[in-house]
Amino acid sequence: MRGKNAIVTGGNGAIGRAIALNLAHAGCNVAVIDLACADDVCAAIAATGNYAAAVTADLSNPAAARAAIASATEALGGFDILVNAAGIVSAGSFAKLAGAEWDRVLATNLTSVFTCCQAAIAPLRQRQLDNSGECGGRIINIGSVLAKNGGNARPWIDPAEQDRSGNVAYAVSKAGVHTLTSYLARELAADGITVNAVAPGPIATAMTTSFPEALKSLIPAGRMGTAADVAAVVAFLAGAGAAYVTGEIIDVNGGLWSD
Numbered sequence: 013m014r015g016k017n018a019i020v021t022g023g024n025g026a027i028g029r030a031i032a033l034n035l036a037h038a039g040c041n042v043a044v045i046d047l048a049c050a051d052d053v054c055a056a057i058a059a060t061g062n063y064a065a066a067v068t069a070d071l072s073n074p075a076a077a078r079a080a081i082a083s084a085t086e087a088l089g090g091f092d093i094l095v096n097a098a099g100i101v102s103a104g105s106f107a108k109l110a111g112a113e114w115d116r117v118l119a120t121n122l123t124s125v126f127t128c129c130q131a132a133i134a135p136l137r138q139r140q141l142d143n144s145g146e147c148g149g150r151i152i153n154i155g156s157v158l159a160k161n162g163g164n165a166r167p168w169i170d171p172a173e174q175d176r177s178g179n180v181a182y183a184v185s186k187a188g189v190h191t192l193t194s195y196l197a198r199e200l201a202a203d204g205i206t207v208n209a210v211a212p213g214p215i216a217t218a219m220t221t222s223f224p225e226a227l228k229s230l231i232p233a234g235r236m237g238t239a240a241d242v243a244a245v246v247a248f249l250a251g252a253g254a255a256y257v258t259g260e261i262i263d264v265n266g267g268l269w270s271d
C-alpha cells in the first residue's frame with residue numbers, strides 16, 4: 013500500500029489508532045481526524061517513515077466534519093482510503109433514555125459517517141481519475157455487533173444491568189452505519205470505490221471497561237477482541253486484495269454473533 017493516502021476518523025482512540033498505525037506500517041500516509049489532539053499518534057505514524065497529519069474537529073457538527081475532510085484532503089494531497097472509526101458509547105434502557113442523548117449519539121455515530129462519506133466522494137473520484145482507475149478508493153466504516161443483535165436488551169436477566177449495558181441509541185446508530193454502507197457500496201461501485209464495514213464485538217478498550225463480566229463470558233472465543241483484531245480486517249479491506257469486496261459488513265466478534 014506504499015504511496016496510498018488514508019484518513020482515519022477517531023484516530024486518537026484505541027481502535028482508530030491501531031487502524032492508523034497498521035495502515036502506516038503497510039506504507040500509507042495517514043491523516044487522523046479526532047476531537048482530541050492526535051500528536052502522539054502522528055509521531056508514531058511518522059516513525060514508520062510515512063507522512064502524518066492531525067486535524068482536530070467535532071465530527072458530530074456537519075459543517076466541521078466537511079471542513080475536516082477538506083483539511084485532511086489538502087494535507088495529504090488527495091486520499092485513497094477513508095476509515096470512519098470515531099464514535100461514542102451510550103448506555104441506559106429504552107424506557108429511560110433522554111431525547112437529548114438519542115440525538116447526541118445519532119449525530120456522533122451516524123450523521124458524522126454520512127457527512128464524512130459524502131465529503132469524501134468527490135476527492136475519491138478525483139483520485140480514481142488521477143490513478144487511472146488502479147486499485148480504487150476505499151471507504152471502511154466501523155459498525156458493531158450491537159447493530160445486528162438488537163443491542164444488549166436483557167432486563168429479564170438483570171434489570172439493574174440495563175443501566176450499564178442497555179444501549180438502544182448506540183445500537184440504532186450502528187445499524188444506520190451498516191445500512192448506509194450497503195447503500196453507498198452500490199452507488200459507488202461503478203466508480204471503482206468499495207464501501208464496507210467492520211462490525212466488532214466487545215473490544216478491550218476504554219469503551220468497554222464497564223461492561224458486565226456476564227456479557228464477556230458469552231463470547232465463544234473466550235476473550236474480548238483487541239484493537240489489533242479490528243485493524244487487521246480494516247487493512248485487508250483497504251488493500252488491493254479486497255478490490256471486489258463491497259457492501260459487506262464483516263463480523264470481528266469471536267463468534268458472539270454470526271450471520
Ligand SMILES: NC(=O)c1ccc[n+]([C@@H]2O[C@H](COP(=O)([O-])OP(=O)(O)OC[C@H]3O[C@@H](n4cnc5c(N)ncnc54)[C@H](O)[C@@H]3O)[C@@H](O)[C@H]2O)c1
Binds near residue numbers: 045046
Ligand atoms: N470498543 C468496542 O468494544 C467497540 C465495539 C464495536 C464498535 N466499536 C466502535 O469502534 C470505534 C472506536 O471505538 P474505541 O473503542 O476505539 O473507542 P475510543 O473512545 O477509544 O475512540 C473513539 C474516538 O472517537 C473520537 N470521537 C468521539 N466523538 C467524536 C466527535 N464528535 N468528533 C470527532 N471524534 C470523536 C474520540 O475522541 C476517540 O478518540 C467507535 O466507532 C465504536 O463505536 C467499538
